[in-house]
Amino acid sequence: MNHASVDKISCRQALALVAEYLDKELGQLERAQLEQHIELCRKCFDRFEFERLLKARLTQLQRVEPSEPLRKRVELILEKF
Amino acid sequence: MNIPNTTTMFDERTVQKTVVLPLLGELYRVALRLTHSNVEAEELVAETVARACENIATLRDLTRAKQWLLRILTNVFFSSCRSKKRRQEIPYVEVDDDDDAASFSLFEALMQYGADEGNPERIVITKLLDEEIQSAIAALPEEYRAAIVLCDVEGYAYQEIAAILDVPIGTVRSRLARGRSLLQKKLYHYAKDHGWTSSPNISRKGKTNNESCQCGQD
DSSP, X not given: OOXXXXXXXXXXHHHHHXXXXXXXXXXXXXXXXXXXXXXXXXXXXHHHHHHHHHHHHHHTSOOOOOOHHHHHHHXXXXXXX | OOOOOOSSOOOXXXXXXXXXXXXXXXXXXXXXXXXXXXXXXXXXHHHHHHHHHHTGGGOOOGGGHHHHHHHHHHHHHHHHHHHHHHTTSSXXXXXXXXXXXGOOOHHHHHHHSOOSSSOHHHHHHHHSOHHHHHHHHHTSOXXXXXXXXXXXXXXXXXXXXXXXHTSOHHHHHHHHHHHHHHHHXXXXXXXXXXXXXXXXXXXXXXXXXXXXXXXXXX
């Protein structure tokens, strides 16, 4: 969507969209409105970047694998049924 | 993963092997984030698998097996939390439904009480330890914790989370908003404990938090 063709939104409206933008839950129009806003507004861009980094930090928490004893225990449970 | 897609008859043993075992890693990770304990996570997974086996006949759509298993897992988890609260093994945490409960911003707090040099917001995110983030998640009320774990840690869509937790999508949104606010508040306390913040009311740019935005779109 061409950013020039979307209505401008306020900082308050923009910040209300950030979480759902990062969760990939916004429609095309709202995405374009937020993108247009943060291109022009430094403070909202900084907040957007912060929330993006924080979410990425949570997603990148160390990925642990189940232990071998747990895998064997689950196989035993499955065998019983 | 190649899960057979059929809503008719299927061999239960095959389902158990082809559905449960390949998803074991995912079940364990969610369990660990929810319980913040290896032992409890393993118990939670074992109980989930046992219940899944008992109720395998209720699984009609094999493409939704993951959702179905996670629904059992979160139900077992919530039920265990309720029992612990009854036995007073864990404290009852009153959930704050006030609008302010969803309004804390770590970014704004760091801008207001930020460090004197560098980029304090990024420094805080970079320096926080996995253990601190996991402790902060574990300190959330369990309904918020589950929403945060499923969305932010495991990357599920709102619709999937609503199906797993058996709540309307609006409830997923509000739990995420409140959960994130509480999580950020907790992380801010860690930042303060580490001394990554400085004098109140003065940010690194010498501006107060109340200063309005200069973009002309406010």
